[in-house]
Amino acid sequence: MAVGQKTIRVVIGKVGCDIHERGALILARAFRDAGMEVIYLGRYQTAEAVAKTAVDEDASVIALSDHTGSMRYIAKETVDALKKFGGSDIPVIAGGLIPKKDLPYLEKLGVTGNYGPGTPLETVVNHIREVTEIDWPKGEVPG
Amino acid sequence: MIERTLDPKTAKLVDDMLQGNARALARLITIVEEDGEDAHLVLGQLGPTGRAHRIGITGPPGAGKSTLVNRLTSCARQNGLRVGVICADPSSPFTGGAVLGDRVRMTEHSMDEGVHIRSMSTRGSLGGLPTTVHGVIELMDASGKDVILVETVGVGQMELDVMASVDTVVVALVPEAGDDVQAMKAGLMEIADVFVVNKADRPGAESLLVGIRSMLDLVCHGDGWRIPVLATQAENNIGVEDLYQQIWEHRRFGLESGSFEERRAHQRHDEFTAALQKMVTHQFMQTVAADPQLAACVTRMNAGEISPYEAASEVFRTVSQKLR
Structure with a gap:
C-alpha cells in the first residue's frame, strides 16, 4: 500500500437484541472489496460500546444495522454517546429495516443513508465515500 | 521531509x-x-518510551489468539495495569481492504477506559504484522499503557515480525498442529519465549505438549531461559492466569540476565535503520525528480536500456556528490 495513503475505516455494529446479522456481514464484505478497513463488531452491542470503539479505532464512519424497527433509539443513543466520548465529528449511517415514519427524525439527527432491503451495495459504498470526504455537521435533535 | x-x-x-x-x-x-x-x-x-512490557501473541489462524488476548487483558486489569491492545488481521492483496474481526472476542473490555484496543490491517506486509506496528507500540507506550498486547494475523511457519517488535513472544498452537518433526522445524517454533497449547481439552493436546517439550529438551536458549510449555483453554479461562505469570517471569528473567535490554537494543537499532532508509530513499528520490539528467537515467532503466543496478549506482554517485 502506498505511503501516506488515507484509508476509510468503517465500524459496523448491531445494537441491542437483534439476531439478523446477514446484512451487516454482506456489507462488511462489500466494504472490504471496496478497499476499506472494516472493524466488525457484530451483534448484541450497546450504543456506547459502538461509539467508544469508533473513537478508539479512529473510525471514519459508523454503520449501524438494525432489523427490529428500533433504529431511531439506537441512532439517538449512538450520536449521544459519540458526544460523550469526543467523537461527534464521526459520521453515522444506518440501514436495515427502518420504519418510514422515522426517516425524517434520523435525517434530522444527522444519521444518513437509512437504506432498506434491495439497496445496491454500490450505493452504500458510494455513500460512505461521500460522507467520509466532508466534515459532517450533525443537527441537534429535540427530545 | x-x-x-x-x-x-x-x-x-x-x-x-x-x-x-x-x-x-x-x-x-x-x-x-x-x-x-x-x-x-x-x-x-x-x-522517552519503553516503560510498558510488550507481549506478542502469535500462532496459526483459529488458535485462539484473540481469546487469549482478551483473557490476558482481564488479568492485567485485575492487577490495576493499563492495557493497550493491537490486533492485526490481513489486508486483501487485491483491494487493500480488510475485515478486522479480532475485537469481537474482546467486547467485555470495550467500555473500560483503562483498555485501548486498536485493530490494524497488515496493509500489504507479509510478516504477520503491519510494518508500522513498532510506531504504534511506541505511541501506546508514550500514552501511559503498562502492558501492550500485540496479536499477529494467523501465521504459518515464517511470519516472524513479532519477534522484532515485542519483549515476550507467546506462540499459541492447537492440538493436531503436527508431530515431533513439525515441532523441530525452524521458524515459528524457534521464536517462542512461552509456548501455549490452547484448546487443550481437545484430543491430541497431550501428545503435542509432549512433542514440544521433548523438542525443547534438545535445544538450549542462549540466555538460559527455560521455555515453559503451558496448556490453556482460553474460552473457559483455564490456565490463563498461569500464562500471565510466566510472561512476567520471562520479563524478570530478562531484566536480570540482561537479555531484555539486549533485545530492546536490537529492536531500536533495526527501527533506526528502517527510519534512516526511508528518509534517505525519500531524499534521494526527491533529488532525482528535480534533476532532469537523473530522471532520464531512471526512465532509461524503466525501459530496460540500462540495468537497475547501473541506474542505482549512477543516481547514488551523483546525489551523494550533490549533498556533500
Missing part, C-alpha cells in the same frame, strides 16, 4: 495523547499507520 516541523494541530494531538487522551492517541495511530512524513515527526516527539 527533514526540515519540516509538525503543524500546530498535530502537535496539540501529541500533547493531548501524552496526557492520556484516547481520541488523540487514536488519531496519532492513524497518522503513524499512514506512514507519511508526519509519522516520523510524531514519533520523534514522544520523549
